Amino acid sequence: MLSGCxxxxxxxxxxxxxxxxxxxxxxxxxxxxxxxxxxxLKVPRLLPHLGLIDIREGVSRALFRLAGTRLRDIYGQEITGKRINEVFSGDCAAYWSRVHTRVAETGVPAHGVVRGPAEGRDHVVLFWLRLPLSEDGGRVDRILCHDMAGPSEADVAAEFTLYHYPRVQPQDFPLSRRVQFS
Incomplete structure (x- = not known):
């Protein structure tokens, strides 16, 4: 297990x-x-990227109690009040189930980067963080989430094209007359 640092x-x-x-x-x-x-209010600039998953009924019945406004953009829908199996379905469901189960069982934070955090969102590159919370100091009952979409490969390529100037090859231009210096 890693130290906090x-x-x-x-x-x-x-x-x-x-x-x-x-x-x-x-x-x-x-x-x-x-x-x-x-x-x-101690982290106001992070609020749009925060979510709170309630796992008091178990990970299989977990639901998003809160979801910041940027999470709607990331997941393509309003996720506040939705069960996690409604948000994370299809090919990505098993991945997120493992992530949330590990945080719930170990009480240890987790983080990662994933393309396509939800079905139909393959164009999104997600930098995610999951932090366990516990009212009794032992059993994890909620997971605090920080989800931030990063640039996709296409975005990076487009940005690179905007700022990348092609090398200009010198060309021979015929001079109409010769100049002599004495």
Missing amino acids: AFRTQLVTQGQRELFDYWLESAGQRPMPARSDLDP
């Missing part, structure tokens, strides 16, 4: 690092904070 260095986005730092600070000496320890 080692885990933090693997986080890709600044938002992930900010949320992880806040999560650690909120936990104090406990392994993880409770939902009641968190004040969303």
Whole structure:
């Protein structure tokens, strides 16, 4: 298992690092904070990227209690109030089930990058972070999510094209007359 410092260095986005730092600070000496320890107003710029999954009835019955406005863009639908099997279906369902089950069972944060976070969203590259929460200090009852869409390969290629200037080859232009210097 990674230390908090080692885990933090693997986080890709600044938002992930900010949320992880806040999560650690909120936990104090406990392994993880409770939902009641968190004040969303302490991380206002992250709110559009945050989600809260309630797993008190088990991962198979988990649902999104809250979902920031950017999550609607990422998943292509409003996910607040939806069960996770409604959000993560098709080919990606098993992947997300493993992620959420591991966080729930171990109480350890997880992060990653995935293309196509939901069915029909293959154009989205998602940088995700999952942080466990526990009201009793032991059993994980909620998972705090940070999801941020990154540029796709097509976006990167388009951006590269905008700023990449082709090399101009020198051409021979015939001079209409010769100039002599004395």
